[in-house]
Amino acid sequence: MQSLTDPSPQPPCPAPFNMAAHVLRHAPRLGDKTALCIVGAAPEVWSYADLHAAVLGTGTGLLRAGVTPGDRVLMRLGNTVDFPLAYLAALAIGAVPVPTAAALTTREVAPMIAALDPRVILSDPDVPCPDDPRSISREDLRAMRALPAADVHMGDADRPGYIIYTSGTSGRPRAVEHAHRAIWARQMMFDGWYGLRADDRVMHAGAFNWTYTLGTGLMDPWTMGATALIPAPGTKATDLPTLMADSGATIFAAAPGVYRQLTRAPVPALPRLRHGLSAGEKLADVTRAAWQDATGTPIFEAYGMSECSTFISASPARPAAPGALGCAQPGRRLALIEGGTPVARGAEGTIAVHRTDPGLMRGYLDAPDETAAKFADDWFLTGDRAVMDAQGQITYLGRDDDMMNAGGFRVSPLEVEQCLTAHPDITGAAAVEVTVKAGASVIAAYYTAAAPLDEDALHRYAEANLARYKQPRLYIHTDALPTGANGKLLRRQLRQRFEENT
Template sequence: MLSVFDHGAFPPPPAPFNMAAHVLAHADRLADKIALSIVSPSGAERWSYARLQAAIRGTATGLLQNGFAPNDILLMRLGNSVDFPIAYLAAITAGMVPVPTSSQLTEREVAKMVAELSPAGILRDPAVACPDVACKVIGTEALRQMHDLPPADFAMGDPDRLGYIVYTSGTSGKARAVMHAHRAIWARGMMHHGWYGLGEGDRLMHAGAFNWTYTLGTGLMDPWSVGATALIPAEGVDTGVLPLLMKRYEATIFAAAPGVYRKILKDNETIDLPKLRHGLTAGEKLSDQIRTQWRDAGGGELYEAFGMSECSTFVSAAPGSPAAPGALGKPQEGRRVAILGPDGPVPLNEEGVIAIHRSDPGLMLGYYGAPEDTQAKFDGDWFLTGDHGRMDENGQITYMARADDMMNAGGYRVSPLEVEAALNDIPGITEIGVIDCAVKADARLIIAFYTGPAPLDEAALLAVAAERLARYKQPRAFVHLPELPRNPNGKLLRRGLRDIWDARKAPA
């Protein structure tokens, strides 16, 4: 049996189609229902579906009145506020192509995006870094004044046409502009059932900022698509009070990156959330330690998902379909996923590259202005994620590592996640990350980097590793750090670990 999951295709979206119209499909019926609450210990700012839709469609009118036209690219340089999703959906309503970006990007990083995209305009908060540009710039105050304008009609069209662009995190060395079709929001229906267990009665809290694409999709677009309520912590809210806010505002689902769960557990010995059904996590691999600690503290089950900017999440665990021990979960119903080797799909339980079929409605249209780079990501009809995994007879996929993170120790390929899982429960270790590092020109060894209250005895750590891991998988050194290097979204930067090692070994 080969490692291919295919239980039939997801139904196609209706045509004509508009992504924003799909997100707001329930707004008229649920006009008085709260679509969004921006919550803090001191209170909440509430947006009904009627108010939200009026602001979005009014802003769409304002963008058209400012001379922007369908298919124009609009770069978004907005902060962590409701202005972000309103402007995003307004641009899509009018048939424009928004490009959401992190407010943490520097002027230099944004300048590269401007040069690549040649946007027709920039939607900008003056407090967010942005280079001087020749195109039109619309500020937040001007955007807010558009809320009360007459509503624009939804620009309907082919579901396969360009809808928005997002940038990858750049962990592969270069951030890429990923083009997505309007149909991408329709494809997220597979996530509603195959990961969230999401329904109209839910109140989903996402721990991220408005201007993070994980929040934009899981925290806002998806709840609104089914008529649910989105709960977003106000800017500046401390992670430690999130359980209080979840309880006070009766969150039924909580979504966050693994690091957020870790921080909550650090600040809360017990978690009392009577309305919470379960938690969702994505962005980086969830450790068994965090999963167990969250459950033991009273937070309930965590359901993990795997995805990427090019296709959002497509492998996940879900209520009623938990992951097998050590696995991520399985492909969502409607997906076609395979584990590939050099000659195509590999036998079950063999390692290979996780791949998704080019027919998936959530798969990107391609990289902007880079057709050759786009084609290089495909092996025939399979899009190669660059991540390694293996599939069992039930379709459950165990994640190994990114292809460029897989370690080579003495000729053996080793997953860093396997080593980390074997060592992350050592007393005194808070977090651990491993990677192979150069110790001389022709030799690489596995090095472990860890955080904790104080450095631990290295000989004792090496002894534990020897008990738990085959010789070729054992770290040959342990390095104590105040914190592990992460990108703005909280993902562990393994290349950063190598940089730390190289800096330690460089001559003074």
């Protein structure tokens, strides 16, 4: 039996289609129902009617600013409700929003602007961004909410919808272009991961301007007609359980690191919570068990990537087998590939998604050769290894390259190394992900220099040139970096060296 799923056909994406219209399809009917509550000391409540009006009003403002269907809208916005409103507004009028991490530095954003040539840049004064005459201020953006509603731009579901950036093995961020149909594919997560219902109150621990929050914490609950709960900016992780209890959260979503923090202290009773969701990096068994013991609720984990969101997961209807990640979501056609063909059940292979999956990217922006290189015939190769058992349960084995994971973000070691080797006193650098204790890993930077450098100064250097999640947490001076016969850096030797010495 092959490591291959053969799902039943799913309803095709409607035509014409618009992603924002799909997300807000219940708004006219739900009216005063709470769509969003920003929970904290002074809760801020948005009804479905408020949300719908603000999105389409902002769409009118963007049209008046000269944005037309197909134009790119770069988003340099912080952890505020402005982020999802602007994102959906751009989609509604047929523009292509480009959400970016607020932690990126001006140096990192500049080449993105050059490559994208956006029509406008939505700028928060607290978020780094080069000065640009195309910028629209946060205040002007907010004023757009009161404008008359824009008409929704309907069109081909396969047309460009949005662009997100992910780090690649080349050491430079890659622009991943998705179609409007991507939101249609996310419905397979409702039963295949979330167990999502219209009466749910879904709390996501992340910030508004994180794509994990944007999808799991906002758009998916709104698509179902549920209520999204987002912690107010500045909320401490230790305050989340109390907020969950006070707001009646029924589902909680977070990265594994948040669960680790929450299980270090007593958790109050959460009588309405049914379960937790985890994604972004591998969840440690010890963390899963600690949460179960503290709350009496399970955590359902999911695997995905920027190119295809999540498509393997556990769920209330189909929990993961011991040690396994979960199964292919209903409707997902995937395989474990070796040498271009699916391997037998029980054998190791590379996780691959069929090119017909509606959630699969359109491709890397302006990089057809790089896009084609990720496919083996009809299969998109993720580069991650796994094993599938006879029941379809998938056990994740890890990456087959040197990509790192920092707090749920994939980080290329080359990008970190290129920054460090620009330091005047560093002659060579290697960035690796190392395990510092069970369930916890960080980015470590090995470097060569005439003498060990001041670690505080290295941290300050990284803070000025790299987003926080890319910054090494450890700096280790070494006399030489290990290389192979062809001169290629052997990062795995450094990981082994670290683990042998800890």
